[in-house]
Amino acid sequence: MADIGNKPSTWDDANVKANVQAVIDDSRMDHLGDVGDIRHLAGAGDHTPYSTHKGKNGYPTQGKVHAHDFKMSQADQNKFENWVRLEWKAGRLKGLKYMNVNNRHWNIQTTANWNKAKAGTIKSTYSGDHHVHLSYENGSVESDLIKRWIAYRDGAKPSTPTPTPVAQKEGEMYRVVKLRGSDKPVTWFGNYITRRWIRDEKDLNEYLKMAGQAKVIEVDTAAELDKYGVVVGANPTA
Numbered sequence: 001m002a003d004i005g006n007k008p009s010t011w012d013d014a015n016v017k018a019n020v021q022a023v024i025d026d027s028r029m030d031h032l033g034d035v036g037d038i039r040h041l042a043g044a045g046d047h048t049p050y051s052t053h054k055g056k057n058g059y060p061t062q063g064k065v066h067a068h069d070f071k072m073s074q075a076d077q078n079k080f081e082n083w084v085r086l087e088w089k090a091g092r093l094k095g096l097k098y099m100n101v102n103n104r105h106w107n108i109q110t111t112a113n114w115n116k117a118k119a120g121t122i123k124s125t126y127s128g129d130h131h132v133h134l135s136y137e138n139g140s141v142e143s144d145l146i147k148r149w150i151a152y153r154d155g156a157k158p159s160t161p162t163p164t165p166v167a168q169k170e171g172e173m174y175r176v177v178k179l180r181g182s183d184k185p186v187t188w189f190g191n192y193i194t195r196r197w198i199r200d201e202k203d204l205n206e207y208l209k210m211a212g213q214a215k216v217i218e219v220d221t222a223a224e225l226d227k228y229g230v231v232v233g234a235n236p237t238a
């Protein structure tokens with residue numbers, strides 16, 4: 001709930017504060033508040049400096065606020081919800097305790113629920129929050145959560161040219177570079193092969209095995225993907 005104006009609270013956990021600041025600095029998100037209003041302060045939630053909402057790391061540090069609220073366009077909010085779920089599934093965002101968004105409550109407060117999130121089988125329950133509410137684990141390590149989201153969001157903007165996904169054909173000597181969690185190969189890493197004895201797929205596979213390299217290169221952020229896009233051409237046979 002909004003309450004203290006657009007300022008991060010001095011009560012915030014340092015990691016939460018970094019995320020609050022990133023929201024405030026971004027033109028496509030509106031910070032709604034972090035310390036709860038009177039109604040919140042009367043309770044015991046993560047919007048208060050005396051939360052009793054136990055997470056995987058135990059109880060929140062007293063005197064620190066562990067949640068913040070913000071909103072963005074519906075399209076961004078849908079994308080954000082999916083991105084968080086993919087990050088969970090990839091075993092990341094361990095410092096996020098739960099998320100409310102689009103009237104859904106995604107709770108990974110317990111180890112059992114964290115495992116469900118990783119398996120992609122976690123179910124949401126109803127939440128009164130349509131805006132985004134993030135609650136962080138005690139001693140959260142997700143201080144760059146919002147920055148990572150922005151990098152992902154902006155990397156996916158139409159203004160950034162996205163290589164056309166192409167299916168790999170048998171016999172082609174190219175490695176695939178793709179975003180982790182996505183099944184779309186987005187570019188081809190072809191020009192690393194300089195050895196003449198690599199003539200076909202079989203040679204390539206043997207070379208990769210010998211060199212201890214993966215055929216599919218997975219990157220974590222759209223920004224990393226863009227770096228490959230600079231040095232790597234599209235699949236020349238596509």
Ligand SMILES: [Zn+2]
Nearest residue numbers: 001068069133
């Ligand atoms: Zn909230």
